[in-house]
Amino acid sequence: MDTSEPQPHGREPGRTSGRERDGGTEKLNWIDRRREKIRAEVERNRRGEYTVPTWVLALALALIVGVWLGLIFFLG
Numbered sequence: 001m002d003t004s005e006p007q008p009h010g011r012e013p014g015r016t017s018g019r020e021r022d023g024g025t026e027k028l029n030w031i032d033r034r035r036e037k038i039r040a041e042v043e044r045n046r047r048g049e050y051t052v053p054t055w056v057l058a059l060a061l062a063l064i065v066g067v068w069l070g071l072i073f074f075l076g
Contacts, residue, residue: 044050
């Protein structure tokens, strides 16, 4: 873009208004980043590179320890 051309609404190049920054543009950027993150995760999962979430592992560990302690106290 030629620098001699007038900028829309009299703004300098690279500058955004507070409304664009706080509202629509920022929200769109967040949505686009979120969609790209989800898309990348789906691609990784399809390739077999999926991981189990930490909370699932913690829940499984707590369940195993709870059952183990239950067996010790109630049957031991």
